[in-house]
Amino acid sequence: MMQEPLPAWLSGLSKAIHSTLLAPAQEGLVESSLQLFSEFNHVLVNEYLPGQGIFAHEDGPFYHPMVATLSLGSHTIINYRPKHSALETDPSLKGFSLFIEPRSLVVMSEKVYRDFTHEIEPKTADRVSCLTECENFSQCAIKDFPSEIQRGARISLTFRHVKNSHKLPRILGFVKPMGNK
Numbered sequence: 001m002m003q004e005p006l007p008a009w010l011s012g013l014s015k016a017i018h019s020t021l022l023a024p025a026q027e028g029l030v031e032s033s034l035q036l037f038s039e040f041n042h043v044l045v046n047e048y049l050p051g052q053g054i055f056a057h058e059d060g061p062f063y064h065p066m067v068a069t070l071s072l073g074s075h076t077i078i079n080y081r082p083k084h085s086a087l088e089t090d091p092s093l094k095g096f097s098l099f100i101e102p103r104s105l106v107v108m109s110e111k112v113y114r115d116f117t118h119e120i121e122p123k124t125a126d127r128v129s130c131l132t133e134c135e136n137f138s139q140c141a142i143k144d145f146p147s148e149i150q151r152g153a154r155i156s157l158t159f160r161h162v163k164n165s166h167k168l169p170r171i172l173g174f175v176k177p178m179g180n181k
């Protein structure tokens with residue numbers, strides 16, 4: 001993949017997220033794979049309207065196993081499920097769901113990145129029981145819910161590092177085509 005600079009509106013955000021994650025990594029508080037790359041070089045922007053989701057998938061070996069997703073707009077729920085191959089080596093692995101609050105940042109790294117798939121079910125609303133079952137529910141800022149909360153439009157920005165990318169060569173000049181005018 002050829003690497004181009006991120007647009008200005010994304011570059012500041014990307015640097016801010018990278019340095020926010022780097023500090024706890026340098027202190028050994030979280031896995032340190034972030035130290036292996038100095039900047040995110042890939043950002044994917046997804047828009048989900050109510051009723052839209054993303055099927056269970058893994059992001060794969062093309063990217064460094066440390067991705068950060070910023071959520072704007074609506075809440076959502078992401079389900080993480082152990083891959084069959086991972087269950088063969090560790091049958092104790094259990095799936096879990098995260099309640100993704102508006103303006104939250106989710107970091108997926110190492111074991112979850114490699115051994116789990118992630119998916120968003122294509123729903124228009126979430127019953128409160130689905131939210132309370134989420135692994136991170138007790139840490140969430142939103143506490144007061146109606147029995148069901150509607151999903152609105154959600155935009156996610158996923159910051160990644162493509163492992164083998166090359167900077168575009170600088171253009172030194174243009175060659176004039178030869179031949180008759």
Ligand SMILES: O=C(O)CCC(=O)C(=O)O
Nearest residue numbers: 044046054059069156158
């Ligand atoms: O929108 C999200 O939160 C997840 C997006 C995702 O999994 C992907 O683009 O690979």
Ligand SMILES: [Fe+2]
Nearest residue numbers: 057058059118
């Ligand atoms: Fe993904």
